[in-house]
Every structure is written in structure tokens, then in C-alpha cells.
Amino acid sequence: MDWQGGAIFRPVRTGNAFEETVERILEAIKLGVFGYGDRLPAERDLAARLNISRETLREAIRSLQQAGCVESRRGRYGGTFVTYRLPPPDLGELRRAVQDMGTELEDALTYRLVLETGASEQAARRQLTDEQRGYLQERLTELEDASPEAYRQLDSRFHLAIAELTGSHSLASGIAESRMRLNDLLNAIPMLERNIDHASEQHRAMAQAILTGDVEGARRATEEHLEATAALLRGFLG
Incomplete structure (x- = not known):
């Protein structure tokens, strides 16, 4: 592909x-x-x-x-x-990184929100091929079946898959860059069972809206998901 x-x-x-x-x-x-x-x-x-x-x-x-x-x-x-494996997060070091970022953290979260909600809307507008539809469903399935150790990487893979389905290389590149700004911080959020369950519901809603061409539903589900992630990030690392 x-x-x-x-x-x-x-x-x-x-x-x-x-x-x-x-x-x-x-x-x-x-x-x-x-x-x-x-x-x-x-x-x-x-x-x-x-x-x-x-x-x-x-x-x-x-x-x-x-x-x-x-x-x-x-x-x-x-x-x-x-052969690379994600290192375990050092919460003390990451909290210091958040403090050093200052207002840049809110800037990065806002930038991510705008880009990824826009990407979901655009993906929902497109006439996706069967291969593309299968690709998104595959990313969703592997995320739902992920082990705790693999969850964060597969979560990122799911979000990047949506970016790729927009057909815009510039938008997809911007989303990848915005996720890299936050990647270490996102990986540091503890794995909370209730949050994972909630995120799974939101991921399914995002994928379903995109696959059925529900532009407003795709935007709403993505916005809800990203705002929940941002709230956890602020809570644990703020």
C-alpha cells in the first residue's frame, strides 16, 4: 500500500x-x-x-x-x-519536561486537536477503497487486542492511519510531527483500565463514523477522545 x-x-x-x-x-x-x-x-x-x-x-x-x-x-x-522497545517512562523527568514546556504544552494539545479532528472529518468525506477501509479496521482491531506493553504504539498507529486516509501528505505529516512533540508524555500516562475501555469506545466511534461517511460524528468522536487524553495528561504530569 x-x-x-x-x-x-x-x-x-x-x-x-x-x-x-x-x-x-x-x-x-x-x-x-x-x-x-x-x-x-x-x-x-x-x-x-x-x-x-x-x-x-x-x-x-x-x-x-x-x-x-x-x-x-x-x-x-x-x-x-x-528491535527497538519503548523505555519505561520516568515520571519525574517527564514532569520536569512539562514544566520546561510551559505554555508550549497547551499549544501542542490545541494544535493536535485541530489537526486530528480535521483529519477525521476529511477521512469521513472521502470515498475510501475497500483496501483503505480494511486497513483502518485492521488498525482498530489490533489496538483493541493489544497487550498493555504494545497499547501506546498501536494507539499511535491507529491515529496515524486516519491521517494517512485523508489523502493529504501535508496534513498527515503535520499530525505525525504533532504526535512526536507529545509522544513521550503520552506514553507516560498510566494504563488505567477504565480509561482504556472508554478510549476503545471512542476509537470504535471514530472508525465507524469515518467508514459510514458521518463527518460530524467523526469530528465529535475525535474531539471527545482527544480532550479526554489531554485531561489525563494534565492530571498526571501537570
Whole structure:
């Protein structure tokens, strides 16, 4: 699917191709587009999507191998596989980061709210293909079946899937960047059973509204979900 991962794997700027390639791959891993054990796109495809040479891509992957984030395997079922696991959150350090952010935290939350509600509306307006509809349903199913350890990454993957379905690379890129601003903080929210149940209801409502073309319902469900997440973030890290 040429649109999968489009929120992250967009052409890099010239001048710092190596550094930006490392950044893009790490973003894709940390945001859950590719989780532990997943195989990255084939070298030829990834280089084309990033608009870089295959040698630059190989250098970036070698560096990520040395950092323990990926590994390369040979053979028929070979490729580059993710070995990175999210570190446990340090709440003390994250609270200090929130204090350092000051008003930037509210700015980031507002920016995320505007972008992601807009993305849900746009996805609901589009005539999605059967493949795209199946992709969104697959992201929802894997999130609902997620273990506590994998939940945050799969939650991010679900939200990015909606961004990718908008058909707007600029919007999808903006959402990926906004999530990276908040990613460590979101991962630090304790796993509360009641909140997970509530979030699951909201995720289902978001997906259902998008799949049935209910633009207002998609916006409302997304806004409710993001406001609940922001409230928890403020409560635990404020």
C-alpha cells in the first residue's frame, strides 16, 4: 500500500539527507507505524519514498543497527526488522519536561486537536477503497487486542492511519510531527483500565463514523477522545 506510512516516509530535504533519514525511521518506530518485530519497507521502496539514494539509506540503517534499533536479516524472508522497545517512562523527568514546556504544552494539545479532528472529518468525506477501509479496521482491531506493553504504539498507529486516509501528505505529516512533540508524555500516562475501555469506545466511534461517511460524528468522536487524553495528561504530569 503506497499510502501506508505516508505520514512519516515523505521526501527528505537536501543537505542533511542522512540525519533526516535516521530521524524519519526513528519517528516511524517510536510512533508505532512499525512496532517491535515488524519489517521495514523494502530498501528500493523506502529510498524512493524518502527521495534519497540507496547508499544514504544503507548508511542510516547501519547507524540504527549500531544503536540497537533495527537488525538486518538475510535470506528469502530477510529485510530490516525493528528491535527497538519503548523505555519505561520516568515520571519525574517527564514532569520536569512539562514544566520546561510551559505554555508550549497547551499549544501542542490545541494544535493536535485541530489537526486530528480535521483529519477525521476529511477521512469521513472521502470515498475510501475497500483496501483503505480494511486497513483502518485492521488498525482498530489490533489496538483493541493489544497487550498493555504494545497499547501506546498501536494507539499511535491507529491515529496515524486516519491521517494517512485523508489523502493529504501535508496534513498527515503535520499530525505525525504533532504526535512526536507529545509522544513521550503520552506514553507516560498510566494504563488505567477504565480509561482504556472508554478510549476503545471512542476509537470504535471514530472508525465507524469515518467508514459510514458521518463527518460530524467523526469530528465529535475525535474531539471527545482527544480532550479526554489531554485531561489525563494534565492530571498526571501537570
